[in-house]
Amino acid sequence: MELIKPGTNIPFTKYRHIAVILSTIVNLAVLAFLIFRGPVLGVDFAGGTVVQLRFTQKATISQIREALGKLGEGDVVIQDFGQEGSNEFLVRLEKTAVQLGALTEQLRTNLSQKFGPNGFEIRRIESVGPKVGSELRQKGTWSVIAATIMMGVYIWVRFQLRFGVGAVIALIHDVLVTTGALMLAGYEFDLTIIAALLTVVGYSVNDTVIVCDRVREHLRKNRRETLENLINLSINETLSRTIITTGTALLVLFALFILGGGVIRPFAFALLVGFFSGVYSTIFIASPVILLWEKGKKPSK
Amino acid sequence: MQRGVLVRLVIFLIATATAVVYLVPTFVHDLPPWWTQYMPSDRIHLGLDLQGGSHLVLEVKVDQAIENTVERIKDDIVKLSREKKIPVTEAVRQGNQIRLKVPAASADAIRDLQKGEFSNLAILSSQVSGGTADFVLTLSDKELRALRDAVVDQSLETIRNRIDQFGVSEPIIQRQGQQNILVQLPGIQDPERAKEIIGKTALLEFKLVDDSRSVEEALKIGPPPGDQILYGQDRTPYLLVAQALMTGEYIADAHVRPSSRLEGPYVELVLNNTGARLFERITAENVKRRLAIVLDNKVYSAPVIQERIGGGRASITGRFEMKDARDLAIILRAGALPAPVEVAEERTVGPSLGSDSIRQGVISFAVGSSLVILFMLIYYKGAGLLADIALMFHILFLLAILAAFKAVLTLPGIAGIVLIAGMAVDANVLINERIREELRAGKSARAAIEAGYERALPAIIDTNVTTFLSGVILFQFGTGPIKGFAVTLCVGILTTVVTAVYMTRIYYDWRIGSRKLARISI
Numbered sequence: 001m002e003l004i005k006p007g008t009n010i011p012f013t014k015y016r017h018i019a020v021i022l023s024t025i026v027n028l029a030v031l032a033f034l035i036f037r038g039p040v041l042g043v044d045f046a047g048g049t050v051v052q053l054r055f056t057q058k059a060t061i062s063q064i065r066e067a068l069g070k071l072g073e074g075d076v077v078i079q080d081f082g083q084e085g086s087n088e089f090l091v092r093l094e095k096t097a098v099q100l101g102a103l104t105e106q107l108r109t110n111l112s113q114k115f116g117p118n119g120f121e122i123r124r125i126e127s128v129g130p131k132v133g134s135e136l137r138q139k140g141t142w143s144v145i146a147a148t149i150m151m152g153v154y155i156w157v158r159f160q161l162r163f164g165v166g167a168v169i170a171l172i173h174d175v176l177v178t179t180g181a182l183m184l185a186g187y188e189f190d191l192t193i194i195a196a197l198l199t200v201v202g203y204s205v206n207d208t209v210i211v212c213d214r215v216r217e218h219l220r221k222n223r224r225e226t227l228e229n230l231i232n233l234s235i236n237e238t239l240s241r242t243i244i245t246t247g248t249a250l251l252v253l254f255a256l257f258i259l260g261g262g263v264i265r266p267f268a269f270a271l272l273v274g275f276f277s278g279v280y281s282t283i284f285i286a287s288p289v290i291l292l293w294e295k296g297k298k299p300s301k
Numbered sequence: 302m303q304r305g306v307l308v309r310l311v312i313f314l315i316a317t318a319t320a321v322v323y324l325v326p327t328f329v330h331d332l333p334p335w336w337t338q339y340m341p342s343d344r345i346h347l348g349l350d351l352q353g354g355s356h357l358v359l360e361v362k363v364d365q366a367i368e369n370t371v372e373r374i375k376d377d378i379v380k381l382s383r384e385k386k387i388p389v390t391e392a393v394r395q396g397n398q399i400r401l402k403v404p405a406a407s408a409d410a411i412r413d414l415q416k417g418e419f420s421n422l423a424i425l426s427s428q429v430s431g432g433t434a435d436f437v438l439t440l441s442d443k444e445l446r447a448l449r450d451a452v453v454d455q456s457l458e459t460i461r462n463r464i465d466q467f468g469v470s471e472p473i474i475q476r477q478g479q480q481n482i483l484v485q486l487p488g489i490q491d492p493e494r495a496k497e498i499i500g501k502t503a504l505l506e507f508k509l510v511d512d513s514r515s516v517e518e519a520l521k522i523g524p525p526p527g528d529q530i531l532y533g534q535d536r537t538p539y540l541l542v543a544q545a546l547m548t549g550e551y552i553a554d555a556h557v558r559p560s561s562r563l564e565g566p567y568v569e570l571v572l573n574n575t576g577a578r579l580f581e582r583i584t585a586e587n588v589k590r591r592l593a594i595v596l597d598n599k600v601y602s603a604p605v606i607q608e609r610i611g612g613g614r615a616s617i618t619g620r621f622e623m624k625d626a627r628d629l630a631i632i633l634r635a636g637a638l639p640a641p642v643e644v645a646e647e648r649t650v651g652p653s654l655g656s657d658s659i660r661q662g663v664i665s666f667a668v669g670s671s672l673v674i675l676f677m678l679i680y681y682k683g684a685g686l687l688a689d690i691a692l693m694f695h696i697l698f699l700l701a702i703l704a705a706f707k708a709v710l711t712l713p714g715i716a717g718i719v720l721i722a723g724m725a726v727d728a729n730v731l732i733n734e735r736i737r738e739e740l741r742a743g744k745s746a747r748a749a750i751e752a753g754y755e756r757a758l759p760a761i762i763d764t765n766v767t768t769f770l771s772g773v774i775l776f777q778f779g780t781g782p783i784k785g786f787a788v789t790l791c792v793g794i795l796t797t798v799v800t801a802v803y804m805t806r807i808y809y810d811w812r813i814g815s816r817k818l819a820r821i822s823i
Contacts, residue, residue, distance in 0.1 A: 001680045006741055054655065098644045104493045123654040125492075129645040132358065136780075143778035147771045154770065159762055192713055195775055195783045197788070203724070204769025206764040210731070213760040241734045245727040248676060252669030252723030257718055259668060261661040263350075264716050271720070 004240040013232045014284050019284035023173055030180035032187035039183050041188030045137040047130035049093040052123040055115060059087055066284040067114035071106055082262045097127035126205050147198050151205045158213045166289035167208045170281035175206045178274040196270035204278020208286045210238050227294050231287050303814040309807050320701035323547035327704045345704045350713030350782050351659050354487035359642040361480045366452040366640030368399055375399045381418060401436040408434035421516055455639045457482050463498050463637035492649045502597050502641045503632040505549030508541040510603050516540045533600040541593055546583045551576025556631035557626045566626040567618040577613025586718055587607040662715035670722040677726055682731050683822025688729035690801040695725050700795040711785030721793035728801035731757040733823055746821045750809050769794045780814035
């Protein structure tokens, strides 16, 4: 079986101008959103408490809010969680468990009054102090930046500087697109999202590596052809591999997204978007950057 | 069979057998005794998010302990100066600094004192003006660092003692960073009580009640110098002499005693020899006065000393529930924390959520990897089957390595295994695509295979190195569950390269060697 017929030659590099303009707009939009609104931060980063509750019978958000009593006052977010009909909810409190004091006991007493002592289950409590939160946020951001630069340096060492620069810009694009998609979908940013972003960085650079590897091979054999044609040829030759590899990764990610449960879902979503973006950015971001670099170096041509 | 192929096949079989042996303890629960004695018995551990339990990060308030130490040093300086007849006119502590004022003539004596008995202090500034010398002293950087370390280490030791006595199986208690302590308590049902036991400073002090003034007056105009007002459990105010006569450091043992009267149980303290002597002297000197027993700045009781108390026994009464009395005894036995601790991070997962997560993880793994296996089989036929077999061995090796290194499997870790299953076939895809290309270029099957492997290898190495690098960064940054993901990612990459490249090659080399290979299914 073959998905991409041999000899396929899609002139990808021809579309690069449109692609670059489009991607720049998207990236700037995400950046603006990041700077002016910022993502919704989970307790890992913002501090506070999140409680996962499961009820034996159908419960509504307003019932829970009412039952929480004093705990439910102030900035409290209650939302559905988990599969449909599982009667699971996430309650997000602004304060930490320490500030609230004996949180489990308070929850138990308050909820028992409305739902009965066996009508609910406290499945998970996560509470992070504001100081730890901001520390984790900083470390998380830096780790993504460090990873991106490291990928660029690796490609620089293994191939050439221009490929490294192309890869870094493509990765920045992937991270921004993933971040934007997460914000659009309304997912909270927490440690697992950082893990996902780091994985996206480590994985989507692969396609760039594969194309660079091909380009280098052609450059050795074929010195007459223009770089643009060589890049295009390389993208086409590796297209089949790119689609299949990303495809198999996307298959397992779909499985995780649908079946993996509420904690894993945002993680799987981020990887789905990031891996997809990784393919696009190799073709439409990394390659133009490499070409641009080449033209900048030889203005006479 | 060729020699080279045979050797590689034997190595591969040995590796497989070893992997299986390492996995047995993870999947078989009742191991025969001969196995546990001679064979590896480490298994894959489940993280708290899968097993249920509490993960706490405690921040040790080191600064407060340092201030206490500086305060004590200040008192020592004043005492020693008095013995040496150095007329100190003023001695105050400001944060971590001690401010001393002496007549200019005694300035050298203070310098000598600093060089001699108080060499752990550094003179921050000294000014002589108008006949007085003004010193600012502080702990030296080296001393400060050592003190910080000691406070955190001692806190860790105390917390470990308390948890051991509380009775939790396989707890993890580690230092984390500069002043944090990580505590993991698998499977505990009541994290609130655990936090109570861990977090209590348990500073026990014996202080005299100041009967020379009435409490009401002190409440109105503030306590006289050297005194303080503390409250009892029922909010009764007490006017106490702030300087403690004795602290809990002399406690040798503490246990709960059921009360003979209606008062409920009480906690009896047994003091060590030094403590017993000290306690005897204190009680002898203060007969008919009231001695308050203060725990974490709360007055538990303030009985009148009837007579000199020898034998080193004291008791703390209060209206205790049996459970509270028992917890208090645990805390007092384990000793006081040198500094207060605060829960900076808490993650508690109930057991039912953990087993749900495992189930969801296993289902997504089964579905995800089946889809990949099916796809490879359809797309590459024979070569796809080979890649699928390699994938299964990859999973076997991955799990075996996790078990051998006692790695902790977390929910993101399971997600990592699922993800790796999707990424593992990348190497085979690269090789197979390359072989197809070479075949199309008109090469023989044998030449195509050889060229395919050879040309695909650099790309395979590069792609895996980049993913591995991001895994390493993630491991550096991550905490708990995320580390689990980083570990499976990194180990998984190593095993995929081994199985997808080297293992499949054994098969092809065998085929090439055994007969003339005219056609391959790819």
